[in-house]
Amino acid sequence: MVRIKVEKPKVHKSVALHIKAITTAFKEAISPGTITIHYPRERRKLPDNFRGLLQLDKEKCINCFRCAHICPANAIQMYQRENKYYPGIDYTKCILCHFCVDSCPTAALKPSKIHDVAFASLSTMVLPPEELAGEPEMWREDTVTVEYDFDGDLKMIKRKEVENLIVEVEKPKRPEFVAGAAFPENCIACRICVNSCPQNAITFKLQDLQTMVLEIDFEKCTGCMVCIRNCPTQTLLPFRREEVLKGGESDEQG
Amino acid sequence: MVDVSGIVSGIVEKIFAALTANMVNIPILEPLINKLLQIPLVNLVVAFILWKPAFVILFVPGLLAVTVVLLIMIWWERKLTARIQWRVGPKEVSRRTGGIIQTLADGMRYMFQEVIIHRDAHKLYFLQLPILSFIPVLLPILLIPAGTIYAIRSPYAIQIAVALTALLPIFILGIGWSANNRFAFIGTVREAFLYVAYEIPLMIAVLSMVLLYKSGDPFVIVEKQWIPGIFMNPIAFIAFLIGMVMAAGRLPFDISEADQEIAFGPFVEYSGIIFGLVMGIAYEKLYLLSLIAAILFFGGWSGPEIAFLGELSYAIWLFLKAFVLMGFIVMVRAIYGRYRLDQALKFGWSSLLTFSLIGFFISAGWVIWLG
Numbered sequence: 106m107v108r109i110k111v112e113k114p115k116v117h118k119s120v121a122l123h124i125k126a127i128t129t130a131f132k133e134a135i136s137p138g139t140i141t142i143h144y145p146r147e148r149r150k151l152p153d154n155f156r157g158l159l160q161l162d163k164e165k166c167i168n169c170f171r172c173a174h175i176c177p178a179n180a181i182q183m184y185q186r187e188n189k190y191y192p193g194i195d196y197t198k199c200i201l202c203h204f205c206v207d208s209c210p211t212a213a214l215k216p217s218k219i220h221d222v223a224f225a226s227l228s229t230m231v232l233p234p235e236e237l238a239g240e241p242e243m244w245r246e247d248t249v250t251v252e253y254d255f256d257g258d259l260k261m262i263k264r265k266e267v268e269n270l271i272v273e274v275e276k277p278k279r280p281e282f283v284a285g286a287a288f289p290e291n292c293i294a295c296r297i298c299v300n301s302c303p304q305n306a307i308t309f310k311l312q313d314l315q316t317m318v319l320e321i322d323f324e325k326c327t328g329c330m331v332c333i334r335n336c337p338t339q340t341l342l343p344f345r346r347e348e349v350l351k352g353g354e355s356d357e358q359g
Numbered sequence: 360m361v362d363v364s365g366i367v368s369g370i371v372e373k374i375f376a377a378l379t380a381n382m383v384n385i386p387i388l389e390p391l392i393n394k395l396l397q398i399p400l401v402n403l404v405v406a407f408i409l410w411k412p413a414f415v416i417l418f419v420p421g422l423l424a425v426t427v428v429l430l431i432m433i434w435w436e437r438k439l440t441a442r443i444q445w446r447v448g449p450k451e452v453s454r455r456t457g458g459i460i461q462t463l464a465d466g467m468r469y470m471f472q473e474v475i476i477h478r479d480a481h482k483l484y485f486l487q488l489p490i491l492s493f494i495p496v497l498l499p500i501l502l503i504p505a506g507t508i509y510a511i512r513s514p515y516a517i518q519i520a521v522a523l524t525a526l527l528p529i530f531i532l533g534i535g536w537s538a539n540n541r542f543a544f545i546g547t548v549r550e551a552f553l554y555v556a557y558e559i560p561l562m563i564a565v566l567s568m569v570l571l572y573k574s575g576d577p578f579v580i581v582e583k584q585w586i587p588g589i590f591m592n593p594i595a596f597i598a599f600l601i602g603m604v605m606a607a608g609r610l611p612f613d614i615s616e617a618d619q620e621i622a623f624g625p626f627v628e629y630s631g632i633i634f635g636l637v638m639g640i641a642y643e644k645l646y647l648l649s650l651i652a653a654i655l656f657f658g659g660w661s662g663p664e665i666a667f668l669g670e671l672s673y674a675i676w677l678f679l680k681a682f683v684l685m686g687f688i689v690m691v692r693a694i695y696g697r698y699r700l701d702q703a704l705k706f707g708w709s710s711l712l713t714f715s716l717i718g719f720f721i722s723a724g725w726v727i728w729l730g
Contacts, residue, residue, distance in 0.1 A: 130694045133443040141447050 140253070140261055147249040147263070151218040153272050156201045158219045159194055160271070161237035165213035166191055168303035169329035172205035172214055181205060184233050189303045191234035197227060210279055210328075218270040219243070240271060282328035283349055286319055287342035298332035298341060307332060323349060371403065378406035383414050383508055387667040412501070412510035419508070419674035420650055420681075421500050428646045428685070429639050433462045436689035443693035466635055474631035477540075484537035488530050489629070489636040495526040496643045503650050504577050506660045506673020517575040517651065521565050524606075524647045527640060528554045531615070534637065535625030546624015549700055550615035553605065556707030557612070561602030561648075563715035567595045567722040568655045581659035589656040591725060595718030596656050601711055603652065603688065605703070607645035610692035614700050616641075645688065649681035657684070 114122075142149050151157075168190045173181040180198035183190040192205070192214065206214050219241065224230045250268045254260040284307075286292065294317045299307045306325035310318045323346070333341045385392075392409065396402040407413055415421055434449060438457065441448030449458035476482055499520035501510040513519065528550055535547025568588055572580045580588075589596045605612040616624045626637045653659060657680045665672035698706070 126694050130443050130690060133445070134439060134690065137442045137445055139442070139445045139447065141445070143447070 138258070140259055142251050142261075145246045147251050148247040148268060150250050150252045150268055151220075151270075153218075155216070155218045155220070155272075156203045157217045157270070158201075158222060158241065159199075159203075159206065159237065160215045160217055160239070161192065161234055162213045162215065163191060163234060163238050165211045165276075167211055167213070167327040167329045168331065169210065169327075170331065170334075171208045171210065175204045175208045177202060177204060186234065188305065192237070193231070193233040194237060196222075196224070196230040196232065206274075210277065212274045212276045215274050216272050218268070218272065243270075281346040282330065282343040283323050283326045283346050284321060284328070284330065284332050284341050285344040285349060286321075286340050287344075288338075288340050289319075291338040291340040292317075292319065293338055295337060297335050297337065301331050301335045303329065303331060375403060375406055378403075378410045381411050382406065382409045383411055383671065384669045385671050386669045411508055415500060415505070415508055415510045416497060419671070419678055420503060420505055421497065424678055425496070425643055425646060428682070429642055430462045430466075431459070432642055432646075432682075432685055432689060434459055435686055436692060437461070439686075439690055440693040443690070466632075469632045469635040472631040474633050475628075477628055479539040480628060481537040481539060484533055485628075486633065488533045488537060489633050489640075492527060492530040492534075492636075492640055495523050495530065496640075496647065499523040499647050500650075503647075503654065504660075505677045507670050508674055512578070513576065514579075515575045516577055517565060517569055517580070517655070519575075520647070520651060521562060524644060524651075525558050525562075527644050528558075531625050531640065538625060538628045540628050542621040542623075542627045543625050545621050546615045546617070546627070549617075550625065552700060552704060553612070553614060553707065556704050557602050557605035557711070560598050560707065560711040560715040561606055563712075563719055564595045564599035564602060565651070565655065567592065567715070567719040568599075570719070571722040571725050573726070577654050577659060580654060581661055584658045584661070587656060587658045592718055592721050594714060594721055596652075598711060598715035598718050599652060599656070600688070602715070603645070603648045604691055605707065605711075606648060607688070608641045609645070609688060611695035611698055612703050613641075613697060614703055617697060619697075645685055646681065649684045649688070650677065652684055653677055653680035 166189075168183075170183060170190065172192050173183050178198045178200045180195045180200075181192045182195065184193045203216055206216050222241075245267065247267060248265060250264050250266050252262045252264075254262055284298075294309070296309055298319075299309055304325045304327055306322045308320045308322075310320065312318050328343065328346070330343055333343060379396075392405060395405045408417060417423065438448040449461035452458050452461045452464045474486075476485060502513065502516040502520045502523075504510075504512065504516070531550050532547050535543045535550065568580075569575045571588070571592060572583045574580065574583075584591075608616055616626070621627070626634065629637055654677070659680075660673035660677040662672075662676035665675065668675060
């Protein structure tokens, strides 16, 4: 057995250390540096890019399916409502990565700071688009918002205010696209694009027995590219909206 | 024919007269007490409750005061320790008062919990000893006077009271033995080791103060304190304080209980209200030693008299002094970590013993100097 010899502290030094410990205790007892947040009654201020529950603005949604395609957990499913498709989220799968928020071209999917959630059962965790829209049911007891001040000693800043947990997101600045027929000779007149268009912007007209005319209403087209993805012969391609509007409407035939 | 009812009423009258001759005088309650004394039978009960020896045991500094100490001191300890350690402490039971009735709520929970007696326990002693441990708690109270409220007056009162409080570890040893559990055994052996290490310096510190006042009678001791005893012999006070912390099993020396290591040692098998009782033992001992410390070092019940409380004001002063001292001692929990058994033994047998002996010589010096 190896015995480790520890140098014995001198008496006056250990007495000084005892006194220091006791004075520290007294100091803390009088004015403690407690940094506890009394959670249901107080809330920590969260940053705007906090990844909480998602919200859907059905008016803005252009049915582009991008959120469903990008979701790494496969949590987003598109539900058919009338002629359109809207995303619904399965929170049993959702990992709150907010890729869907980033991918949404019209800011229809909005982030929020709501993270303290309870569901009644597993089946209620699957939210259809109707339940995604609007604020969820909330009981809020908090009257104080707390922020930490990390400069120097850790301090708390308490404010008597209730934080709005819903984040308003502006529409991201991205070029707007519309669908146009780039290679009309490919078209086999299968009408998949007509049926798939959520805006009913595409129409087919029978000119004579040999030719069909494909018309795209650029006013209606939102650039969701559903038709482009669905076209089996790659007839359609996205075009920049401003360029197309300059060049006038393009009717193609097949 | 013998007049039975006459004899009985005569005896009752004699008892009543004996009780009323030695009653506590509380001016603020006098109209109520006088009214109650008019009612037959009730007057006997009231006279008995206010009879000084019964009053000492039942109210201050007896059972009621012990209950108040248990209810408030445990809460205060948790709250103060939490404050020092940047936590919040008990809060949710009665939020506005900062959770002051938390201990009461815990006690209620213990009340409705099943008392489990495991198969290996020595059933008789396992259940008896926690209740019997009230004997060494309440007996010293008979000898600790609060002003004119006292049960027994003796020139050896302080010595007897300290000797009786020293009986409590015997009950803890019995509890540990009857529990028949390995943790209980470890805790019991630790307690047995420590027992002598702290009790001797504690007693020397008490005896040095008794030597200083040349009497063990609390009345003489309080009379002789022209300045509080803590200034006459601070070394003895420090020895007494540390011995008290060890004796009451407060944190730096709660080696026998050590909940993180051996899960409350001797008390590991208890549940329900019996667990509440055994957990109270440490606080009761702390309370008793605080009362003795208040008498020896802080001038006992001397203080400005509160007119409307009459004789009760002495008791209140004594209680308040003991209470403040306890409130300070429970803070030690937040400052120090637990010592190892060998460290505590070494400390008790070397430094603490030396300290108490120095205190003894200081007292002897005072006695020689003052003559």
